[in-house]
Amino acid sequence: MNLQVSAQSLIFGIFVGGLYGLAAVGLSLVFGVMKMLNVAHGELLMLGGYVTFWFFSLYHIDPFLSLLPSAFVLFLIGMGLYKGLFSPLAKLHEEVKIKNSLLIGFGLSLVFHNLAIRLWTADERSVSVFYSGWGFSLFGLRFPFIRLAGLVLATIVILALQQFLTKTYFGKAIRATTENWESAALMGINIEKTSMVSFALGAALAAMAGTIVSVGYAIHPAMGLEWTLKALIVVVLAGLGNIGGAFVAGVLLGGVESVSALFVGPYMEVVGLVIFLLVLELRPQGLFGKRSE
Amino acid sequence: MSSHRKNIFLGLGIAILLALVPLLTKRNDIINIMVLIFLYICLAQSWNILAGYTGQVSLGHAAFFGLGAITTRILWVGGYPFLMAFTTGGLVAVVFALIVGHPALRLRGIYFAIGTLGLAQILKITVGNILPTVADLPGDYIATYNLIPRYYLFLILAVIMVVVVYLVGHSKLGLGMVAVREDEEAAEASGVNPFRQKMISLAISSFFAGLAGGAFAFYQVSYYHDLPFSPTWTFDALLITFVGGVGTIVGPIIGAFFYAIFREFFARAFPELHVFIFGTLFILVVLLLPGGLVEAVSRIRRLIRAKKTDTGFS
Amino acid sequence: MLEIERINVSYGDLQVLWDVFFEVKKEEIVALIGPNSAGKTTTLKTVSGLLRPFAGEIRFEGLAMGNMPIHKRVEMGISLVPEGRGLFPGMSTLENLELGAFTAKGRNCKEETLEQVYQLFPILKKRKKQAAGTLSGGEQQMLAIGRGLMSKPKLLLFDEPSWGLSPLLSKVIYEVIGEINHSGVTILLIEQNVRMALQLAKRAYVIENGRIVKHGDGRNMLNDQHIREVYLGTESV
Ligand SMILES: Nc1ncnc2c1ncn2[C@@H]1O[C@H](COP(=O)(O)OP(=O)(O)OP(=O)(O)O)[C@@H](O)[C@H]1O
Ligand SMILES: [Mg+2]
Numbered sequence: 001m002n003l004q005v006s007a008q009s010l011i012f013g014i015f016v017g018g019l020y021g022l023a024a025v026g027l028s029l030v031f032g033v034m035k036m037l038n039v040a041h042g043e044l045l046m047l048g049g050y051v052t053f054w055f056f057s058l059y060h061i062d063p064f065l066s067l068l069p070s071a072f073v074l075f076l077i078g079m080g081l082y083k084g085l086f087s088p089l090a091k092l093h094e095e096v097k098i099k100n101s102l103l104i105g106f107g108l109s110l111v112f113h114n115l116a117i118r119l120w121t122a123d124e125r126s127v128s129v130f131y132s133g134w135g136f137s138l139f140g141l142r143f144p145f146i147r148l149a150g151l152v153l154a155t156i157v158i159l160a161l162q163q164f165l166t167k168t169y170f171g172k173a174i175r176a177t178t179e180n181w182e183s184a185a186l187m188g189i190n191i192e193k194t195s196m197v198s199f200a201l202g203a204a205l206a207a208m209a210g211t212i213v214s215v216g217y218a219i220h221p222a223m224g225l226e227w228t229l230k231a232l233i234v235v236v237l238a239g240l241g242n243i244g245g246a247f248v249a250g251v252l253l254g255g256v257e258s259v260s261a262l263f264v265g266p267y268m269e270v271v272g273l274v275i276f277l278l279v280l281e282l283r284p285q286g287l288f289g290k291r292s293e
Numbered sequence: 294m295s296s297h298r299k300n301i302f303l304g305l306g307i308a309i310l311l312a313l314v315p316l317l318t319k320r321n322d323i324i325n326i327m328v329l330i331f332l333y334i335c336l337a338q339s340w341n342i343l344a345g346y347t348g349q350v351s352l353g354h355a356a357f358f359g360l361g362a363i364t365t366r367i368l369w370v371g372g373y374p375f376l377m378a379f380t381t382g383g384l385v386a387v388v389f390a391l392i393v394g395h396p397a398l399r400l401r402g403i404y405f406a407i408g409t410l411g412l413a414q415i416l417k418i419t420v421g422n423i424l425p426t427v428a429d430l431p432g433d434y435i436a437t438y439n440l441i442p443r444y445y446l447f448l449i450l451a452v453i454m455v456v457v458v459y460l461v462g463h464s465k466l467g468l469g470m471v472a473v474r475e476d477e478e479a480a481e482a483s484g485v486n487p488f489r490q491k492m493i494s495l496a497i498s499s500f501f502a503g504l505a506g507g508a509f510a511f512y513q514v515s516y517y518h519d520l521p522f523s524p525t526w527t528f529d530a531l532l533i534t535f536v537g538g539v540g541t542i543v544g545p546i547i548g549a550f551f552y553a554i555f556r557e558f559f560a561r562a563f564p565e566l567h568v569f570i571f572g573t574l575f576i577l578v579v580l581l582l583p584g585g586l587v588e589a590v591s592r593i594r595r596l597i598r599a600k601k602t603d604t605g606f607s
Numbered sequence: 608m609l610e611i612e613r614i615n616v617s618y619g620d621l622q623v624l625w626d627v628f629f630e631v632k633k634e635e636i637v638a639l640i641g642p643n644s645a646g647k648t649t650t651l652k653t654v655s656g657l658l659r660p661f662a663g664e665i666r667f668e669g670l671a672m673g674n675m676p677i678h679k680r681v682e683m684g685i686s687l688v689p690e691g692r693g694l695f696p697g698m699s700t701l702e703n704l705e706l707g708a709f710t711a712k713g714r715n716c717k718e719e720t721l722e723q724v725y726q727l728f729p730i731l732k733k734r735k736k737q738a739a740g741t742l743s744g745g746e747q748q749m750l751a752i753g754r755g756l757m758s759k760p761k762l763l764l765f766d767e768p769s770w771g772l773s774p775l776l777s778k779v780i781y782e783v784i785g786e787i788n789h790s791g792v793t794i795l796l797i798e799q800n801v802r803m804a805l806q807l808a809k810r811a812y813v814i815e816n817g818r819i820v821k822h823g824d825g826r827n828m829l830n831d832q833h834i835r836e837v838y839l840g841t842e843s844v
Pocket of ligand 1: 618621623641642643644645646647648649650
C-alpha cells in the first residue's frame with residue numbers, strides 16, 4: 001500500500017474525526033448530567049447545519065461566522081425541547097426515565113427528519129464559499145483550507161468547553177451534577193436549571209458540528225441517524241459522560257475509519273460499529289473510562 | 294373462559310370476513326392497502342413480543358426482517374419452491390437471533406437498544422450491499438405475478454402472528470416475560486430464568502420478523518437494494534406499537550391500520566407525512582398516555598359510561 | 608428553628624416514617640438515635656428535601672417547607688452532610704469545598720469560610736488538589752463536613768459523622784462539631800455511637816420502626832433503662 005495515500009486518508013480521517021468528537025461531546029455532556037441518551041442528537045446537528053445554510057443562502061453570511069448564531073438558535077431550541085419533552089421525565093424512576101428519554105429522542109428524530117424534508121427537500125446541500133478550493137500541500141499531502149479550519153474550530157470549541165467546565169462556577173455545577181446529582185442539589189445547585197442549560201448546550205454543540213459539516217461536507221435530512229450513530233460510537237468508546245475522552249475517541253474513530261477504508265472500501269463504517277459492539281460487550285465503561293466500583 | 298371464547302370467535306369472524314375481501318372487490322388499491330396493513334401487523338406484533346411483553350426495546354428489528362426477506366428472495370428466485378424459501382427465511386432470522394442473542398441480551402436497557410441498532414446497521418451495510426442482485430424480480434416472475442396469493446399469504450401470516458401473541462400472552466411463558474419486563478431481579482427471585490425468557494421472546498420475535506420479510510420479498514416486485522435492512526422497518530414497528538398500545542394485543546393492530554391508511558392517504562400530496570404524524574403521536578403517547586390508543590379508547594368508554602349512569606340517575 | 612410535625616414518608620408503596628415529630632431549637636445540638644433501618648436517614652433526607660412527606664409538615668424558622676425544592680432549602684440555611692459522605696469523587700478537594708459554597712451567601716464569604724475550614728482540618732489544605740475519591744476515609748469525612756460548612760448554614764444536619772472512623776478520629780470530629788455549634792450553628796445529628804451522641808447533645812429523640820418512641824434530655828437519656836439496654840449494651844445500675 002502506498003504510504004502517501006495512507007497518510008493522506010489518515011489526515012482526512014482526522015479532519016472528520018474532529019467533527020465526530022465535537023458531535024459526541026454534546027451527547028456525552030447531556031448524558032452525564034441527565035443520564036439520558038438523546039438519540040435525536042444527530043438531528044439537532046442536522047438542524048444546525050441547515051440554520052447555517054439558511055443564513056448563508058438568505059443573508060450571505062459566511063458559514064464560519066454563523067457558527068455562534070447557529071449555536072444560539074439551537075441553544076434556544078434545546079431549551080424548548082428540554083422544557084417541553086425531557087423535563088417532565090425527570091420525576092420518573094431512573095430506569096423508566098432512561099428508557100422514555102430514549103423513546104422521546106427517537107420520536108423527535110423522526111419528526112425532525114420529516115420536517116427537514118418538508119422544509120428543505122431530501123436533496124443534499126452544501127454551503128459553497130468562494131474559498132472552497134483553497135488549501136496547501138505539505139510533503140505532497142493536501143490540506144484543504146475549509147477542512148483544516150473545521151478541525152481547528154472544533155478543537156477550539158472543545159477547549160473552550162473544557163475551560164467552562166473546570167473554571168466557572170456553573171461549569172463545576174454541571175460536573176458535580178454529573179457525578180452525583182443528589183449531592184449537587186444539597187450544595188444548593190438547581191438541578192432543573194443545570195439540566196436545561198446542559199441540554200441546550202448539547203444542542204448548541206451539535207449545531208456547531210453541523211455548521212462545520214455544512215461547509216466542508218454536505219448536509220441532508222437523513223444525516224441525523226448517521227451522526228447519532230457516530231456520536232454514540234465515540235461516546236461508548238470514551239465511556240458515557242467522559243467529555244475529554246470523547247474528543248480523542250472521535251479523532252481516533254475518524255482515523256481508523258479512513259485508514260480501514262483503504263482495505264475494506266465502502267464497508268469502512270462497519271469497522272467503527274464492530275468496535276462499538278465489542279466495547280459495549282467487554283468494557284461498558286468505555287476505553288478511556290474508569291471502572292466504577 | 295367465556296371472554297376467552299368470545300375473543301376467539303370475534304377473531305375468527307374478522308379473519309373470515311377478511312378472507313372474503315378478494316372475492317368482493319377487484320380493486321388492486323384496496324388489496325394493496327390490506328397487504329400493507331397485514332405487513333405492519335406482523336412487523337409491529339413481532340416487535341411487541343420482545344419489547345412490549347418482555348421489556349427489551351430492540352432497535353435492531355430490521356436485521357431480522359432483512360435476513361428473512363433476502364433469504365427468501367434468493368432461494369425463491371433461485372428456483373426453489375416459495376414455501377420452502379419462505380420458511381428458510383424465517384429460520385435464518387432465528388438462527389441469527391440465537392447467535393447474537395447471548396451477547397446482546399446481556400446488555401441491559403438502553404445498552405441493548407443501541408447495541409441492537411449497531412448490529413442492524415452492520416447487517417445493512419454488509420449483507421444489504423453484498424447481495425443487491427435480487428432487488429428486482431426476473432421477467433418471468435413478473436409475468437406470472439398475481440396479487441391474490443400474496444394477499445392470502447399476508448392474511449394468514451398476520452392471523453397466525455396475532456394468535457401466537459394471544460396464546461403467549463395468556464400462557465405461563467407470557468407471565469414470565471411480563472415478570473422480566475416489570476423487574477428482572479424480582480422475576481429471578483421468584484424462579485423465572487430471565488435470560489431464558491428473553492431468549493425465547495427474541496426467537497419468536499425474530500422468526501416472525503423474518504417471515505414478514507419473506508412475505509415482503511414475495512410481494513415487492515423491485516426495491517432499492519438495501520431496503521430490506523433499512524432501519525425504517527424498526528422505526529415503523531416502534532411507532533405502530535406505541536401509538537396503538539405497547540404490550541397489548543389489540544394495540545399493534547389498530548396502530549398498523551391507521552399507519553397504513555395514513556401512508557396511502559398522504560402518499561401523493563405529502564409522502565412520509567404519516568411518519569411525521571405518528572412520530573408526533575408517539576412522543577405524546579410516551580409522555581402522556583403510555584397505553585396508546587387502546588388506553589385512550591378505554592378511557593373514553595369509561596367516561597361515556599360514567600356520563601350515562603349520571604344522566605340515568607338525574 | 609426546625610419543627611417536624613407528624614410527617615409520614617414512603618418509598619413507593621413502602622411506608623417507613625409514621626407521624627414522626629420533633630423540634631430543634633436555635634443553637635441546640637439534637638441527636639436522633641435508633642437502630643438500623645429505623646428511618647433516621649429517611650428523616651434527614653426529608654428535612655433536606657430529597658424526599659417529600661405525603662402527610663405532615665416541616666417548618667424552618669416558622670416557614671412551611673411544603674414542596675420547596677432542595678436548593679432553595681440550602682439557600683435558606685439548611686445543609687446536610689449525607690450518609691456515605693456524598694462527595695464528588697472525580698473533583699478535587701478544593702472544588703468540592705467550592706461547590707459547598709455554591710449559594711449566593713456561601714459565595715460571598717467563600718475565602719473566609721475556606722480559611723476557617725482549613726483551620727478546623729489543616730489536612731484538607733494539603734490535599735487541596737487531590738481528587739476527593741482518592742482521599743482516605745477520615746479525610747473524606749472531614750471534607751464532607753467542611754463542605755457542609757461552606758454554605759454558611761444556620762442548621763447543619765449530620766448523618767453518622769463518625770461512620771467508618773477510628774475512635775480517636777471520631778473524638779476529633781465530635782470536638783469539631785462542638786466547635787461548630789459554639790460558633791452559632793444549630794445541629795441535628797444521627798449517630799450509631801449513642802454514648803458519644805448523648806454526651807454531646809442537649810436533647811435526643813429515639814426513633815424505632817419509623818416512629819418516635821422517646822425523647823428527652825441528652826444526659827438523662829444516658830441513664831434511661833431502655834436506652835442502656837438496647838443502645839449502650841449495659842444493664843441498668
Ligand atoms: N431508596 C429506598 N427505597 C426503598 N426503601 C428504602 C430506601 N431507602 C431506605 N429504604 C428503607 O427504609 C427503611 C429506613 O431506612 P433508613 O435509611 O432511613 O434507615 P436508617 O435509620 O438510616 O438506618 P441505618 O442506621 O442503617 O443507616 C429501611 O427499611 C430501608 O430498607
Ligand atoms: Mg442511615
